[in-house]
Amino acid sequence: MIQLEQNINPEQEIIDKLKVYQDEIDGLETFELRSEKAKNIFSTRNRIGNTVFDAIKVKLTEMCSGARRCVYCEDSVADEVEHIHPKDLYPNFCFYWDNYVYACGNCNGPKNNKFAIFRKDDGSFHIVNPERGMKATEPAEGNGALINPRIEDPLDFCMLDLSSTFKFVVIAKAGTDDALKANYTYNEVLRLNEREFLRKARKNAYTNYKSRLGYYTTQKFAGDTQDKLDKLIENLKQEAHPTVWKEMQRYHSKGILENIDKDLNNLFIKSPEALKW
Helix, strand or coil, X not given: CCCCCCCCCCCHHHHHHHHHHHHHHHCCCCHHHHXXXXXXXXXXXXXXXXXXXXXXXXXXXXXXXXXXECCCCCCCECCEEEECCCCCCCHHHCCCHHHEEEECHHHHHHHCCCCEEEECCCCCEEECCCCCCCCCCCCCCEEECCCCCCCCCHHHCEEECCXXXXXXXXXXXXCCHHHHHHHHHHXXXXXCCCCHHHHHHHHHHHXXXXXXXXXXXXXXXXXXXXXXXHHHHHHHHCCCCHHXXXXXXXXXXXXCCCCCCHHHHHHHHHCHHHHHC
């Protein structure tokens, strides 16, 4: 999971239309009615041919990494509009642009309406989604305990182990809210460490990024034109699992890459501009 591009927004007329949709929910008297309305109405609007959501999906695609990769796993194609705050728990965010990301079904399905908060009244970690078969009840006030890639950098909470496992390791201090948030997001909700195919895909991405950087460096010193080099850079940016690339950069910048992969470390020394890609 990687922080999404900022300052990408639909036209104001799309935002205004979302507000019209949202008003249909907000005007209802009880939470139960608003929750039920949100679940029912969203599926009727989020369809191909609805100009509002056609436009929203264009903007969400622009925010995605590579070739429209899922915001969570960075592996599969993003094809579902995902609510960070689940719509049946937070119906007031059902048609709220800043609550949307683009995800794949493999991530969006298991995540479903899982959500937790740090309660405003006592600061405690509190899971708000109901047990299976139970109706949603209005959550207490509090800040989200799920990392929000729209406004937060997931790499502030975890570091990807490039030396062996290619699993995410919580770097936030144990016992802190940030550590709870990281563990809840990566391990309990998204299961980014449990899905073995993702771990293998991240390992393969490491090899691919290294190969692309190596080829770029070779061609640069061979005298290729900037236009040709720019195409190589763009191809690298289209790779899946951009978190792997970000971590390769971070490992080098922190001086720990040399102990893991001297060849890769030397490539960054020869092509330091790659640290800004």
